Amino acid sequence: xxxxxxxxxxxxxxxxxxxxxxxxxxxxxxxxxxxxxxxxxxxxxxxxxxxxxxxxxxxxxxxxxxxxxxxxxxxxxxxxxxxxxxxxxxxxxxxxxxxxxxxxxxxxxxxxxxxxxxxxxxxxxxxxxxxxxxxxxxxxxxxxxxxxxxxxxxxxxxxxxxxxxxxxxxxxxxxxxxxxxxxxxxxxxxxxxxxxxxxxxxxxxxxxxxxxxxxxxxxxxxxxxxxxxxxxxxxxxxxxxxxxxxxxxxxxxxxxxxxxxxxxxxxxxxxxxxxxxxxxxxxxxxxxxxxxxxxxxxxxxxxxxxxxxxxxxxxxxxxxxxxxxxxxxxxxxxxxxxxxxxxxxxxxxxxxxxxx
Amino acid sequence: xxxxxxxxxxxxxxxxxxxxxxxxxxxxxxxxxxxxxxxxxxxxxxxxxxxxxxxxxxxxxxxxxxxxxxxxxxxxxxxxxxxxxxxxxxxxxxxxxxxxxxxxxxxxxxxxxxxxxxxxxxxxxxxxxxxxxxxxxxxxxxxxxxxxxxxxxxxxxxxxxxxxxxxxxxxxxxxxxxxxxxxxxxxxxxxxxxxxxxxxxxxxxxxxxxxxxxxxxxxxxxxxxxxxxxxxxxxxxxxxxxxxxxxxxxxxxxxxxxxxxxxxxxxxxxxxxxxxxxxxxxxxxxxxxxxxxxxxxxxxxxxxxxxxxxxxxxxxxxxxxxxxxxxxxxxxxxxxxxxxxxxxxxxxxxxxxxxxxxxxxxxxxxxxxxxxxxxxxxxxxxxxxxxxxxxxxxxxxxxxxxxxxxxxxxxxxxxxxxxxxxxxxxxxxxxxxxxxxxxxxxxxxxxxxxxxxxxxxxxxxxxxxxxxxxx
Numbered sequence: 119x120x121x122x123x124x125x126x127x128x129x130x131x132x133x134x135x136x137x138x139x140x141x142x143x144x145x146x147x148x149x150x151x152x153x154x155x156x157x158x159x160x161x162x163x164x165x166x167x168x169x170x171x172x173x174x175x176x177x178x179x180x181x182x183x184x185x186x187x188x189x190x191x192x193x194x195x196x197x198x199x200x201x202x203x204x205x206x207x208x209x210x211x212x213x214x215x216x217x218x219x220x221x222x223x224x225x226x227x228x229x230x231x232x233x234x235x236x237x238x239x240x241x242x243x244x245x246x247x248x249x250x251x252x253x254x255x256x257x258x259x260x261x262x263x264x265x266x267x268x269x270x271x272x273x274x275x276x277x278x279x280x281x282x283x284x285x286x287x288x289x290x291x292x293x294x295x296x297x298x299x300x301x302x303x304x305x306x307x308x309x310x311x312x313x314x315x316x317x318x319x320x321x322x323x324x325x326x327x328x329x330x331x332x333x334x335x336x337x338x339x340x341x342x343x344x345x346x347x348x349x350x351x352x353x354x355x356x357x358x359x360x361x362x363x364x365x366x367x368x369x370x371x372x373x374x375x376x377x378x379x380x381x382x383x384x385x386x387x388x389x390x391x392x393x394x395x396x397x398x399x400x401x402x403x404x405x406x407x408x409x410x411x412x413x414x415x416x417x418x419x420x421x422x423x424x425x426x427x428x429x430x431x432x433x434x435x436x437x438x439x440x441x442x443x444x445x446x447x448x449x450x451x452x453x454x455x456x457x458x459x460x461x462x463x464x465x466x467x468x469x470x471x472x473x474x
Numbered sequence: 475x476x477x478x479x480x481x482x483x484x485x486x487x488x489x490x491x492x493x494x495x496x497x498x499x500x501x502x503x504x505x506x507x508x509x510x511x512x513x514x515x516x517x518x519x520x521x522x523x524x525x526x527x528x529x530x531x532x533x534x535x536x537x538x539x540x541x542x543x544x545x546x547x548x549x550x551x552x553x554x555x556x557x558x559x560x561x562x563x564x565x566x567x568x569x570x571x572x573x574x575x576x577x578x579x580x581x582x583x584x585x586x587x588x589x590x591x592x593x594x595x596x597x598x599x600x601x602x603x604x605x606x607x608x609x610x611x612x613x614x615x616x617x618x619x620x621x622x623x624x625x626x627x628x629x630x631x632x633x634x635x636x637x638x639x640x641x642x643x644x645x646x647x648x649x650x651x652x653x654x655x656x657x658x659x660x661x662x663x664x665x666x667x668x669x670x671x672x673x674x675x676x677x678x679x680x681x682x683x684x685x686x687x688x689x690x691x692x693x694x695x696x697x698x699x700x701x702x703x704x705x706x707x708x709x710x711x712x713x714x715x716x717x718x719x720x721x722x723x724x725x726x727x728x729x730x731x732x733x734x735x736x737x738x739x740x741x742x743x744x745x746x747x748x749x750x751x752x753x754x755x756x757x758x759x760x761x762x763x764x765x766x767x768x769x770x771x772x773x774x775x776x777x778x779x780x781x782x783x784x785x786x787x788x789x790x791x792x793x794x795x796x797x798x799x800x801x802x803x804x805x806x807x808x809x810x811x812x813x814x815x816x817x818x819x820x821x822x823x824x825x826x827x828x829x830x831x832x833x834x835x836x837x838x839x840x841x842x843x844x845x846x847x848x849x850x851x852x853x854x855x856x857x858x859x860x861x862x863x864x865x866x867x868x869x870x871x872x873x874x875x876x877x878x879x880x881x882x883x884x885x886x887x888x889x890x891x892x893x894x895x896x897x898x899x900x901x902x903x904x905x906x907x908x909x910x911x912x913x914x915x916x917x918x919x920x921x922x923x924x925x926x927x928x929x930x931x932x933x934x935x936x937x938x939x940x941x942x943x944x945x
Contacts, residue, residue, distance in 0.1 A: 136782045144794070151798050285484070285932055289924035291874055293881065294917045297896075301905055301913065309908045318905070412787040416878055420900075430790055431882065434797050442794060449787040457785070 122465065129461050133454040140450045141212045144443060149204030157439050158200040161224065166191050211443065220444040225436050226429070235444045238429060243411075245321055246425030249418070250410035252341060253348035258403055260349070261356020266392065268357065269364025280361060283354025293416035296347040300420065303343060316343050319422030344421050359402060363395045370394075397468050401460055408456030412449035478937050485933025491926030499741040510738055511889040515730065522634060524729030525575045525716035529911045533719055542570035544717035550710045558704045562711040564696040568600075573670045573689060576716040579608075579698065582632035583709035587623045590614050591702030595637075597673060600692025605650050605673065607643050611635065624705075632712075638669035647672045651682070658682035724911035727902050732895070736915055739892040743873050743923055746803070746891075750810040750872035755865035757811070758818025763857065765819065766826025767849050776819065783816035792875060796884045803886040806879060810872050818864050822857055829856055859938035867931040870924035877920045892916035 148154040169190050173183045192201075199207040214221060220235035227233055228241040268277050304318040317323070317340050327333045367373065368391050376390045377383075415427035422428075426445070433441035464471050479485045507513060514520050525544055534540050545566055552560040568574075579595055593611040598604050613633065617625050627633070637643045644664045651658040651668070656677045663669060668684060674694070675687030698711050723732040765776035792809055799805040829835065830853070838848050879885060880893025881900070899913035 132778065132781075136785070139782055140786060140791075147795065147798055153798055281932070282484075285925065285928045289870055289874075289928045290921050291878065293878070294921065297900070297905075297913070297917065301910070305905050305908060409787060412790050415789055415793065416881055419882070430793070434793060446787075446790055446794065449790055453785070453787055 122471075126461055126465075130458060133457055137447075137450055137454050138212075138216075141215060141443075141447060144446055145204075145208035145212060148439065148443075149208050154204050154207070154439060155200065157224075157437060158198050162191070162194055162198060162200060165194055215444065215447045220448075221440050223433075223441045224438045226432060226438050226441055235441055238441065239426070239445075239448060242424060242426050242429045245423065246411060246414065246418070246427065248321075248337070249341070249344055249421075249423055249425055250348075250414055251407065253345050254352070254403075254406055254410055256345060257349045257352045258356050258406070261353050262360045262399060262403075264353075264357040265360025266364055266395075268361045269368065269391075270387070272361075272365055277361065280354060280357045284358030285354070287351055287353070287355035287358075290351050291416075292347060292351045292414070293420050295351050296344060296417050296420045299343045299347050319420075321423055344417065344423070347417075356402075360395075360399055363398050364391060367391050367395045394468075397464055400463055400467065404456050404460050404463070405453075408453045411452050412445075475937055479933055482933040484929040488926045488929030488931075488933060491922060492930065495740055495923060495926065496744065498737065499744050502737050503741050506734075506738055510734075515735060515738070515890045516887065518728050521725075521729040521731075522636075523578055523580070523714050523716070524725050524731060525718065525720050526725060526729045527727050527907065527909060527912070528575065528718050528720050528725050529909075530722055530724040531719045532722075533724075533911070539571035540569075541572050541718035542568065542574045542715070544720050545574075545715040546712065547714075548710050548712040552700075558701060558706075560700040560707070562698040564698070564713045566694045566696060566713070566715055567692075568674055568689070568694055568715075569691050570718070571689060572718055573674055573684075573687070574715045575718055576667070576670060577637040577673070578712075578714040578716065579635045579637065580632050580712040580714070581698075581708045581710060582628050584614065584627040584633065584706075585624045585708070586627075586706040587625070587703040588706075589702070590616060591700050591706045594699045594701075596697050596699075598695040598697070599673075600690060600694065601676070605646070607637060607646050607673070608635070608640070609642070609646075612642060638667050639664060644669065651677070655680055656682055656686055723915060724909075726895070726898065726909075726912050732912060732915070735890045735895050736892065736919060738890050739895070739916065739919065742889055742891050743876070743920070746807060746810075746876045747869035747873040747923075747927070749807055750814060751865045751868035753807075753811045754814035754868055754872075755818050755861055758815035758864075759822050759854075759857065759861045761815070762819040762822025763826055763849050763853050766823040767830055767845065767853055773823070777823065780816040780819040783813065784820065786813070788813055789878065792879060793882060793884065796879055801884050801886055803889060806876055806884075806886065810875055814868060814872065818861065818868070821864065822861060825857055825860065826853055829853055863931055863934040863938045866927055866934060870927040873920065873927075874924055892920050 166187060170183065170187045173186055178186075195201045199210070220239070222233045223235050223238060226238060228237040230237075230241075232238070264276075264280065268274070268280055271277055300316075300318060304314070304316040307313050307315045308318075319340075321340050322333065322336050323340075327336050373386065373390050376386045381390075411426055412430070413427075414423075414425065415431055417423075418425045418427035419431060426449075429441070430445050432438075433445060480489070523546070529541075531543065547564050547566075549562045549564070553563040554561045581593075584591070591614070592609070593614075594606065595608045596604060596606040611633070613635070614627055617623075635643070641660075641664075645660050647669045648658045648660045648663045651663065651672045654677050656672075657680055658668065658672075659682070662682045663672065666682075666684065668682070671684050671687040674689060676690045677686055678688050679686040696713055698713070700706060700708065721731050721733050723736055725731055726735075761776050761780070765773045765780075792813060795809040795812075796806055799809070835848060835852050838852055843851075876885070876891065877893035877896075880891050881897045883897055883901075885891050885894040885897070887894075893916070895916040896913060899909065899916075904910075904913040
């Protein structure tokens with residue numbers, strides 16, 4: 119047990135270093151290219167100009183205005199940290215992020231008008247989870263089930279179909295599939311025949327239905343195309359990966375031995391093949407959930423879905439530095455936490471790790 | 475080994491796709507100028523004559539109503555010369571069920587001696603009506619003080635009169651429409667671009683809209699006249715009746731011939747995919763061999779680093795890097811390589827670990843070979859085939875990543891790529907306008923390219939992967 123705790127502790131430290139590494143990388147990237155300075159300068163100048171305008175409107179003597187503006191410039195520069203070079207300013211920012219103090223955005227706002235980044239994320243995260251989790255859970259369940267079934271029928275026609283599907287899976291970007299579906303199933307029927315089969319994007323209709331049931335159905339209607347796209351694209355890879363894992367395990371000696379002992383096939387499958395296949399399948403599942411928080415940037419754009427990906431894209435185009443930083447941090451954090459949860463799950467599902 | 479490769483259907487299919495695409499890419503590199511992007515593609519002036527946002531020519535085979543073809547005719551010498559009048563006569567045969575999208579008159583190198591020449595254009599319709607569209611061209615700069623004849627105009631840039639926005643012409647067209655019983659104001663004609671409907675149609679109602687006109691099929695005679703000094707001349711006169719279909723792949727909102735943009739995308743996609751894959755695989759393989767063979771602290775360091783690189787949320791970082799560093803081809807390739815080598819390193823290292831214990835390595839060590847020699851002569855060769863397969867798999871990865879970046883508007887603006895064509899289509903309402911010829915083909919090409927490489931990888935993997943081979 120002690121060695122187990124030690125392994126987990128080492129993992130935790132490594133994952134923390136990953137987190138820190140990404141933040142440092144980001145800080146260097148934004149700092150060394152001068153982007154951070156430029157951004158802060160433009161904010162500073164804007165605010166100082168506004169302050170000056172305000173003073174001039176109060177008809178203060180010119181000399182006094184000049185002095186007050188200079189004073190304001192100095193305090194504001196100190197506040198923004200622009201009086202220091204970036205390599206002094208950035209560590210503070212990294213420290214704040216690590217302690218989960220995400221700060222405030224420069225321009226972006228949440229739907230209720232808050233500029234706190236944690237509010238921005240709270241606003242968008244549920245939407246992304248609705249979009250990605252449903253798709254991944256649905257696709258993964260069907261895919262894993264198919265993969266387990268095919269794993270014992272290597273070389274069958276179903277097996278060949280699945281390997282072709284997995285090739286397509288790798289070559290077909292989700293966002294393009296989404297685009298094609300929106301085009302063919304949402305826009306085409308409306309433009310050609312004047313009927314709206316599926317919505318062209320968004321998460322709910324505008325205005326959203328007020329009744330809870332109607333709202334739920336409306337949400338499902340908007341979810342249909344993203345779910346379909348995600349199923350078409352990822353089904354093949356889930357089934358194929360699972361098939362490979364199951365196939366590899368079923369080649370092992372202990373499986374042959376179990377069969378040789380005369381155990382019923384059902385028992386061999388459940389206990390001797392599926393149980394050892396579980397950890398890698400679980401890995402795929404948890405990691406794809408973790409990646410989906412950040413991996414749907416383009417897909418969210420195609421479906422006009424107000425999630426984390428759209429927020430990140432908006433932050434990049436609006437040059438909202440704190441939001442970019444915070445989101446990249448959150449994306450990595452989610453991933454790192456998922457990795458750690460996996461390590462614990464391994465211990466639970468795999469007695470080989472627990473007892474080693 | 476090669477025979478084994480071609481025995482698999484996926485190998486043959488993948489190879490065929492890559493071969494075909496490479497031939498197209500080589501053809502494009504040989505025939506297109508290298509600065510095609512900046513000189514032509516991103517230069518709206520170059521595409522002025524082309525019809526805007528129209529489907530490809532073959533679209534006509536699938537629709538019951540025929541769309542008019544694009545018509546360009548250029549006359550160098552006047553058709554008739556009488557005294558001080560020169561006349562160019564164009565005959566345009568209109569037999570489509572829908573209207574052309576515009577009419578443009580162009581001429582260049584106008585030379586005159588006395589006063590400004592009067593250039594006019596009129597059209598004789600199949601129903602016998604004659605419409606004067608322009609009495610004179612008001613866009614010719616007068617002689618400057620001190621300038622002596624002959625006065626030469628429009629040398630660098632030809633004079634280009636887009637009839638549906640030229641104020642004098644629009645006024646004339648509105649007058650003609652009113653004389654036919656359609657109540658059109660000049661503003662209405664200009665804003666709804668009704669000129670083609672008025673010139674090529676017969677009115678069905680009195681409301682001023684495109685629906686009020688029915689196409690009038692037959693031969694239209696356009697006469698361009700130049701009245702002035704007998705010596706006055708122009709180099710050529712060109713009449714363009716912009717069709718509602720164009721080329722093999724249609725045009726986009728700027729009138730760009732999509733066939734050209736898509737063709738140029740072939741070498742760009744293969745170049746990006748190839749360069750990124752070669753560099754990333756080379757780095758990954760080198761580090762993997764080093765890590766696996768040297769072991770110890772070096773191994774630990776490289777593997778930790780590779781683990782981190784392999785396990786980052788990739789897309790946000792790619793976007794951020796390209797955004798911060800700048801949207802250039804070089805930066806895109808650089809970022810893709812930096813984030814692309816780690817997977818190869820991890821796989822190669824595990825292969826090296828098993829090779830390292832084999833007898834020929836032991837023998838080389840005993841014979842006193844240096845570590846570099848062993849890595850180069852004994853470790854690298856058995857690792858190469860599988861690394862090659864991994865490289866093939868990295869190519870579609872890079873192509874898809876570039877397409878994703880381009881689709882977010884982070885592509886190199888000086889080079890047209892498939893992803894960028896899609897992005898422009900998406901951002902300029904190709905979905906809403908149902909411009910399928912604009913938004914779908916680039917994506918389909920991206921997917922086909924990627925499928926080609928993935929199929930080749932699928933055929934290669936069992937041949938080069940020793941583990942799969944044994945099974």
